[in-house]
Amino acid sequence: MAQLLEAAASVFCSTGYTAASTNAIAREAGVSPGTLYQFFPNKEAIAIELSERLMLEMRETYGEALAPVDPATPLEVAVAAAVDRFIDFNCRHPVVYTLMHGPDVPGRIAEQHDALHTALVARIEALLTPLLPGTPAADITRTAHVCMAMYKAGLELVLSREGAEREAYIQELKNILHRYLEPLVGDCPPTGP
Amino acid sequence: MAQLLEAAASVFCSTGYTAASTNAIAREAGVSPGTLYQFFPNKEAIAIELSERLMLEMRETYGEALAPVDPATPLEVAVAAAVDRFIDFNCRHPVVYTLMHGPDVPGRIAEQHDALHTALVARIEALLTPLLPGTPAADITRTAHVCMAMYKAGLELVLSREGAEREAYIQELKNILHRYLEPLVGDCPPTGP
Amino acid sequence: MAQLLEAAASVFCSTGYTAASTNAIAREAGVSPGTLYQFFPNKEAIAIELSERLMLEMRETYGEALAPVDPATPLEVAVAAAVDRFIDFNCRHPVVYTLMHGPDVPGRIAEQHDALHTALVARIEALLTPLLPGTPAADITRTAHVCMAMYKAGLELVLSREGAEREAYIQELKNILHRYLEPLVGDCPPTGP
Amino acid sequence: MAQLLEAAASVFCSTGYTAASTNAIAREAGVSPGTLYQFFPNKEAIAIELSERLMLEMRETYGEALAPVDPATPLEVAVAAAVDRFIDFNCRHPVVYTLMHGPDVPGRIAEQHDALHTALVARIEALLTPLLPGTPAADITRTAHVCMAMYKAGLELVLSREGAEREAYIQELKNILHRYLEPLVGDCPPTGP
DNA sequence: GATGAATGAGGATTCATTCAT
DNA sequence: TATGAATGAATCCTCATTCAT
Numbered sequence: 001m002a003q004l005l006e007a008a009a010s011v012f013c014s015t016g017y018t019a020a021s022t023n024a025i026a027r028e029a030g031v032s033p034g035t036l037y038q039f040f041p042n043k044e045a046i047a048i049e050l051s052e053r054l055m056l057e058m059r060e061t062y063g064e065a066l067a068p069v070d071p072a073t074p075l076e077v078a079v080a081a082a083v084d085r086f087i088d089f090n091c092r093h094p095v096v097y098t099l100m101h102g103p104d105v106p107g108r109i110a111e112q113h114d115a116l117h118t119a120l121v122a123r124i125e126a127l128l129t130p131l132l133p134g135t136p137a138a139d140i141t142r143t144a145h146v147c148m149a150m151y152k153a154g155l156e157l158v159l160s161r162e163g164a165e166r167e168a169y170i171q172e173l174k175n176i177l178h179r180y181l182e183p184l185v186g187d188c189p190p191t192g193p
Numbered sequence: 194m195a196q197l198l199e200a201a202a203s204v205f206c207s208t209g210y211t212a213a214s215t216n217a218i219a220r221e222a223g224v225s226p227g228t229l230y231q232f233f234p235n236k237e238a239i240a241i242e243l244s245e246r247l248m249l250e251m252r253e254t255y256g257e258a259l260a261p262v263d264p265a266t267p268l269e270v271a272v273a274a275a276v277d278r279f280i281d282f283n284c285r286h287p288v289v290y291t292l293m294h295g296p297d298v299p300g301r302i303a304e305q306h307d308a309l310h311t312a313l314v315a316r317i318e319a320l321l322t323p324l325l326p327g328t329p330a331a332d333i334t335r336t337a338h339v340c341m342a343m344y345k346a347g348l349e350l351v352l353s354r355e356g357a358e359r360e361a362y363i364q365e366l367k368n369i370l371h372r373y374l375e376p377l378v379g380d381c382p383p384t385g386p
Numbered sequence: 387m388a389q390l391l392e393a394a395a396s397v398f399c400s401t402g403y404t405a406a407s408t409n410a411i412a413r414e415a416g417v418s419p420g421t422l423y424q425f426f427p428n429k430e431a432i433a434i435e436l437s438e439r440l441m442l443e444m445r446e447t448y449g450e451a452l453a454p455v456d457p458a459t460p461l462e463v464a465v466a467a468a469v470d471r472f473i474d475f476n477c478r479h480p481v482v483y484t485l486m487h488g489p490d491v492p493g494r495i496a497e498q499h500d501a502l503h504t505a506l507v508a509r510i511e512a513l514l515t516p517l518l519p520g521t522p523a524a525d526i527t528r529t530a531h532v533c534m535a536m537y538k539a540g541l542e543l544v545l546s547r548e549g550a551e552r553e554a555y556i557q558e559l560k561n562i563l564h565r566y567l568e569p570l571v572g573d574c575p576p577t578g579p
Numbered sequence: 580m581a582q583l584l585e586a587a588a589s590v591f592c593s594t595g596y597t598a599a600s601t602n603a604i605a606r607e608a609g610v611s612p613g614t615l616y617q618f619f620p621n622k623e624a625i626a627i628e629l630s631e632r633l634m635l636e637m638r639e640t641y642g643e644a645l646a647p648v649d650p651a652t653p654l655e656v657a658v659a660a661a662v663d664r665f666i667d668f669n670c671r672h673p674v675v676y677t678l679m680h681g682p683d684v685p686g687r688i689a690e691q692h693d694a695l696h697t698a699l700v701a702r703i704e705a706l707l708t709p710l711l712p713g714t715p716a717a718d719i720t721r722t723a724h725v726c727m728a729m730y731k732a733g734l735e736l737v738l739s740r741e742g743a744e745r746e747a748y749i750q751e752l753k754n755i756l757h758r759y760l761e762p763l764v765g766d767c768p769p770t771g772p
Numbered sequence: 773g774a775t776g777a778a779t780g781a782g783g784a785t786t787c788a789t790t791c792a793t
Numbered sequence: 794t795a796t797g798a799a800t801g802a803a804t805c806c807t808c809a810t811t812c813a814t
Contacts, residue, residue: 016211018209018211018212019211021786021787021788022787022788022789023786023787023788024787031795031796032795032796032797032798033787033788033789033790033796033797034789034790034791034794034795034796034797034798035794035795035796035797037788037789037790038794038795041789042788042789043788142358142361142362142365143365145350146347146350146362146365146369149346149347149349149350150343150346150369152346153342153343153345153346154339154342156342157338157339157342165335168335169335169339172335172336172339175373175376176339176343176369176373179372179373179375179376180368180369180372180373182372183368183372194777214803214804214805215804215805215806216803216804216805224777224778224779225778225779225780225781226779226780226805226806226807227777227778227779227780227781227806227807227808228777228778228779229806230805230806230807231776231777231778232777234806235805235806236805402597404595404597404598405597407807407808407809408808408809408810409807409808409809410808417774417775418774418775418776418777419775419776419808419809419810419811420773420774420775420776420777420810420811420812421773421774421775421776423809423810423811424773424774427810428809428810429809528744528747528748528751529751531736532733532736532748532751532755535732535733535735535736536729536732536755538732539728539729539731539732540725540728542728543724543725543728551721554721555721555725558721558722558725561759561762562725562729562755562759565758565759565761565762566754566755566758566759568758569754569758580798600782600783600784601783601784601785602782602783602784610798610799610800611799611800611801611802612784612785612786612800612801613785613786613787613798613799613800613801613802614798614799614800615785616784616785616786617797617798617799618798620785621784621785622784
C-alpha cells in the first residue's frame, strides 16, 4: 500500500496525473491491477490518499503553523522562511507539484487537487490572519488564494530550473510575496516597539 | 477549417488539452474524423495553428507593443492597462488559458504551449526592457518569466470567479505585478521632471 | 497519367502493393486523389495498367519470343540468355518484382499479379514447347509454372544482394533452371544434326 | 493464449500477415481486443511467438537434424525425404507458408519472418555441410539460401494445387533440388563402396 | 479535367475497471 | 488477499473512394 502510493507518486511525477494510468502504477509497484483496486476504488482515490499523507507529513514536519507567528519577525523574514520550507518540502516530494497542478479547466476544480490545495490555502489563511487584523475574512481568504496561486506559479518556475538560476527564481518568489503582502500588513507593522 | 479550430477551442476549453480527443473535436465541428486529419496531422498541430491565429489576432488588436511605452506613464497605470488588455483578450478567447496552461510535468515544456507562451514572454520582455535600463538581459528575461507566471496564475483565479469577486482578483493581479516591478524600476522613476 | 503510373511504380516498390495507398500514389504523382480516380477505378486497376505497360515494353524490347529459338543453341546458353534478359528487365523496372510478388495467400491468386504472371508463364511455355516435343501440354504448363516460380524466387535473392554476391546468385539461378530443364530436353538434344 | 495463437494462424492464413488485423484475430479467438494485448504487445509479437512455437514443434517432431545424415543415402532419396517432411509439416501448419512468405519489398526482410526463415536456412546449411566437404562456408550459405528459396517457391505451387496435380508439383520440387545439388556433391559421391 | 474536402468504417492500441480463481 | 485475464469503449489515425465545385 505504501508501495502503491510511492509508485503512484513516481508515475504522477513522470507523466502527470491525467496521463498516469492505473496499470502503470500497479506495474511500477510490482503488483497486479487487481491488487491496486483492492486498496483504492479508482485513480482519484490514490491521488487523494497521497495528498492526505503528504499533508500529514507536512504537519508533522513543520507543526500546525507553517511559520513562527512571532509578531516581531519582519515580514520579509517570515515570507522567506515560509517559502524555503515549502520549496524544501516540494523538492523532497516532487509529486506535490503534480497533485497541486491546477485544473486543466479553470473553474472546474479537480477533486483530487482540492484536498491538498484547500488545506494549503487554509494554512496560509491561518498564517495571514494575525498579520492582517481588522481585515474582513473574505479579503484574507482572497489574499491567501492569491498567495497560493503565486506560490504554485513560482514553484513551477523553480522546479524547472537548476543551480544558480533556481536560486534566483526562489529569491524572486520571495520578493513577489513579500512585496505583495507588505502594504497589507504595513499599517500595523509587526516590528512594533 | 475555421469550423474545426472553433470546435477545437471549444473542446479544449471544456475538457483541457490533454483530455481533448480528436474525434470529439470533429464531432463538435460536425465533420468526420477523417476530415479533421485532412487539415491537421494531429492534435498538436491543431493547438499550434490555434495558437498562431490567436497570436496574430492579438498583434492585430493591440499592435506590436502591448502597452504604450510612454515613459511618463506611471508604472501602476501601465501595468493596469496591460493586465486589462490581457484579461480582456483571455476572456474573449478562453482557449488561450488552456493553451498556455503549463505542462503537467515541470521542465518538460509541452510544444504546443510553447509558441503562445514564448511569444507572450517575449512581448513582456520587450515591454520591460525600456523600463529597466542597465539591467542585464538575463535578469530581464527572468523578470519576464516571473511576470508571465504570475499573470497565468492570476488569470486562473480570475477566470474561475465571476462578478465582483472576479473584479477583486483582477485588482489583486494588478497589485502583484505593480508591487513586484516597482522596486525594479524605482531607481529610474518614469515620472522624471 | 504516365505520371501516375510512375508514381505508383515508385510507391509499390518502396512499400509493397498491399501497403501502398492511393493517396500516397496521388501525392507522389503530384496530383489530387480525385484525379487518380478519374483514370483508374481503384488501386488494382493501377497495378493492372502498370503490368500491361510493362509487358508491352518487354515485348517491344525483346520481341515476341523471349529467347532465340535457334534449336542449335545449347540449352545452357539459352537459359543464361533468358535469365540475363529477365534480370536486366527487372533491374530496370524493379516494380515488376513487386507486381509479380506472389499472393499473401496461396491459392487465392491476386488478380493484379495475374496479368503479368500469366503472361510470363505463357511466354515461358512458348519457349519450352519447341524444346520439349512430344511432351503433353499439361506437363509443359507445369514445367513453365515451375520455371516461373524458380525465377521469381531467384529474383528475390538477386535483388536483395549487390555486387559480386548478386552475380553469384544470378549464376545459381541459371544453374537451377539449366539443371532442372536439361533432363527434360535431353532425350531429344537440340544440338542434333 | 493458445486460443489466440490458433486464431492468429487462422487469420494469417486466410488474409495474409499484412492484411490480418488484430481485431480480427481477437474476434476469431472469441476474445476482446484488449485481451489480445495482454498477451502480445503487437501484431508482430504474435507472429514471432507463432514462429517460435512452430520451430519448436518442428524440432520436436523431426529432431535436431532434418534428415538422416547417413552418407550412404543417395542424394535423391535424402532430398525426397527432406521435401516430404517439410511439405508434410507445412500442410499440417499452413501458417508456416504465410509466416515465411517473403517481404513485400526485397531486401527489407520483415522481422517476423526472419526467425522462421533464418532458422530453416540454418537447418539446410547444417544438412548440406557434410555433403559438400571442402566447399567454402560462403558458398554453402549461398546454396542453402537458394535451396530455401526454391523450396518456398515450390511450396507455394504445391499448396495452391490439390490431388494428383499437387503430387506432380511435389515431384518437380524434388527434381529441382536434386538436380541443383547433384553436381555439387557429385565430386564426392555419397554412394561410395 | 482537375480539385480537394468529405466520408466513415476500420486500423492498432490503451485503459480504468471487474471478477473468478 | 492477491492475482491477472477479461473487458469494451475510447484513443488517434488511415484509407479507398466519392462528389460538388
